[in-house]
Amino acid sequence: MSNCKNNLVLRGIIATSLVTASLLPLTVSASVGKDSAKVSNSKQKVDAIEILQPSHPLSFKQGEKIDGKYKILNVNVDGKILKQPVRWTNLSTSKIGNFTATATYSKRGKTVQLKVPYTISGYKLALMHTNDTHASLDSAPKRATAINQLRQENADRLLIDAGDVFSGSLYFNEFKGLADLTLMNYMNYDLMVPGNHEFDLGTEAGHQEFATFIQNAKFPFVSSNVDYSADQYLSSLYSDEIERKPYDGKLYEGVIKVVDGKKVGFFGLTTEDTANIASPGPIKFQHYVEEAEKAVKAxxxxxxxxxxxxxxLGFDDNPAIDNDLELAKRVEGIDVIIGGHSHSRLDAPVVVVDGEEPTVIVQAYQYGEFLGTLDVEFDHTGKVVAHQGKLIDIKGYAADPRAVSLLAPFAKEIESIRNAEIGAATTAAFDNPRDAGDVKKPSVRKNETALGNLITDGMLDRAKRIDGEVVAAIQNAGGIRSSINAGPVTAGEVLTTLPFGNTLAVMTLQGSELLSALERSVSIYPIESGGFLHMSGMKIEFDSSKAANNRIVKAQVLRNGQYVDVVTNENYKIATNFFAAKGGDNYLEFKKAYEEGRVNDLGIIDWEIMRDYLVKLQTVTPTVEGRIVDIKQ
Known part of the structure; x- marks a missing residue:
């Protein structure tokens, strides 16, 4: 065949991927002439030709150029198997799917034909993702096991973190992120975007601890809307460029990775609200839409x-500031958003279609409880044509032994710190009672408690320092999990009292919404409710003999040192934890405010607020002040 020599190079490039040692015969041979014996003279006619199909279907990428008209198949010529180029007809890579092509092969007067199935696929991107882990390291060895198993299935699967590794546990307080980084480096993270909490430790001079964290990372960072030029520690680590071969331990505008033969661009965005809820020092934050458009264009x-x-940015945070839904709607060309900040549990990807291009959004809740996965298929133009994603609950995984050994020295030191005194003391125990089904007994879930007062006093004190218009603070009873003993207070006691790491948020509510929420708080009294609200800067009287949602007799907030009645058509700024602010415990009034952009997450962890408030007071005495009173009794 005249084309054989011309296709020697072609055989070397593509035959290996298409033909395996084990081959299945799909086409019968045909005899020519009376004598079917094998031909020993190469000039004689061939008696039998059989084309052997590869054991796996032929596979091409959409838009892939087929070199000439030939691919390599094994051909059985009179009992001798030859790897030969075969002429194809009607083979196209323009569409994704399963198709059939015709192969023809001729040798010395004999031609055979074969219909061969082939597959045209898109370009694949496989991701794993985490966000808002907040130094919750005790479960990290289980995450490592899940990551290793997924990489065994697909070695090209990338691992991305969407920010807020900093703040939230004793690990961070003691090691400033380096304990987390030891595990992240072991897990081979590929990329990270800075979250707002990465800027918690900043001073007017800059962010020394964050710079140390970056420098020790065995992966690069993407940060497209943050100006580091005035930070003496970070400015030298940042490159305002899109980099094809990024260095570990550096910050970039964006990076390009080649995955499955295609270039994939990654860029990073941090909420502009960081300027208000962290300690950015000389760091400046730029508008997320403008910077995203620049990155896409580049x-x-x-x-x-x-x-x-x-x-x-947060999945559905205040749209007046920034969030992922707005990003997907307002910026064309973004195919995937790996999110963080709002601690959203997206059990399945959310798809936003604005025009012809879909954008797939994922987020993996909080504290490393889940490992997110996302598999995306693109066509040759870069459009998402298929996707599949889920959250993997890591509780069921065994701990990775190597990760356990890496964490061990940090965990040992933390255990002693957990028992360390914070510098405050109580004159008596702050109890956290439950009634065990006996409605006559007091309970944190239906009665005012000294502990509930202490927690909300601390929340109000911190919120007022940030926003002087805040008038009151509330805390859902289900978030208060333990008591505090009499005597010196330890860090462990504070952590077990508020173990969920909720952040402080401020809601702007109409008086009518606030009154409705207060009705909901006492609606099933004297039965316990995790949604029962403890409060500071506010007090209520209710009548439990009345029907639910008609029990509030008086509701007042503290203004200028005096309690005044809540007015239905006035607005009130109320501090609470972010769980409640998003509508947790079925507070539909708060959920509505959140969805309408009337909630601002301040990003400060609840147990840290309580700890700092106790240290400020130094000595505290349990006190019940008549903030929540049932007038029937």
């Missing part, structure tokens, strides 16, 4: 059509 100019935003 990628397109470099021939990158598959673009991923690693976002610490």
């Amino acid at each position: 990628f397109k100019q470099r021939g990158v059509d598959q673009i991923v935003a690693v976002s610490h």
Whole structure:
């Protein structure tokens, strides 16, 4: 065949991927002439030809150029198997799917034909993702096991973190992120975007601890809307460029990775609200939409059509500031958003379609409880044509032994710190009673308690320092989990009292909404409710003999040192934890405010607020002040 020599190079490039040692015969041979004996003279006609199909279907990428008209198949010529180029007809890579092509082969007067199935697939991107882990390291060895198992299935699966590794546990207080980084480096993270809490330790001079964290990372960071130029520690680590070969331990505008033969662009966004809820010092934050548009344009100019935003904006946070839903709607060309900040549990990806291009949004809740996975298929133009994602609950995994050994020295030191005194003391125990089903007994879930008062006093004190218009603070009873003993208070006691690491948020509510929420708080009294609200800067009287939702007799907030009645058509700024602010415990009034952009997450962890407030007071005495009174009794 005249084309054999011309296709020697072609055979070496593509035959290996298409033909295996074990081959299945699919086409019968045919005899020519009376004598079917094997031909020993190469000039004689061939008696039998059989084309052997590869054991796996032929596979191509959409838009892939087929070199000439030939691919390699094994051919049985009179009992001798030859790897030969075969002419194809009607083979196209323009559409994704399963198709059939016709192969023809001729040798010295004999031709055979074979219909061969082939597959055209899109370009695949496989991701794992975490966010808002907040130094919750005790479960990290289980996460490592899940990551290793997924990488065994697909070695090209990338691991991304969407920010807020800093703050939230004793591990962070003691090691400033380096304990987390030891585990992240072991897990081989590929990329991270800074969250707002990464800027908690900043001073007017800059962010020394965050710079140390970055420098020791065995992966790069993407940060597209943050100006580091005035920070003496971070400015030298930042490059305002899109980098094809990024260095570990550096910050970039964006990076390009080649996955499955295609360039994929990654850029990072951090909420502009960081300026208000962290300690940014000289760091400046730029508008997320403008910077995202610049990043997308820059990628397109470099021939990158598959673009991923690693976002610490929040899935559905205040749209007046920024969030992922708005990002997907307002910026064209983003294919995937890996999110954080709002601690949203997206059990399945959320798809936003604005025009012809869909954007897939994922987020993996909080504290490393879940490992997110996302598999995306793109067509040759970079458009998402298929996706599948889920959250993996890591509780059921065994701990990775190596990760356990890496964490051990940090955990040992933390255990002693957990028992350390914080510098405050109580004159008597702050109890956290439950009634065990006896409605005559007091309970944190239906009665005012000294502990509930202490917690909300601390919340109000912190919120007022940030926003002087806040008038009151509330805390759902279900978030208060333990008591505090008499005597010196330890860090462990504070952590077990508020173990969920909720952040402080401020809601702007109409008086009518606040009154409705207060009705909900006492609606099933004297039965316990995790949604029962403890309060500071506010007090209520209710009549439990009346029907639910008609029990509030008086509700007042503290203004200028005096309690005044709540007025239905006035607005009130109320501090609470972010769980409640998003509508937790079925507070539909708060959920409505959140969805309408009337909630601002201040990003400060609840147990840290309580600890700092106790230290401020130094000595505290349990006190019940008549903030919540049933007038029937």
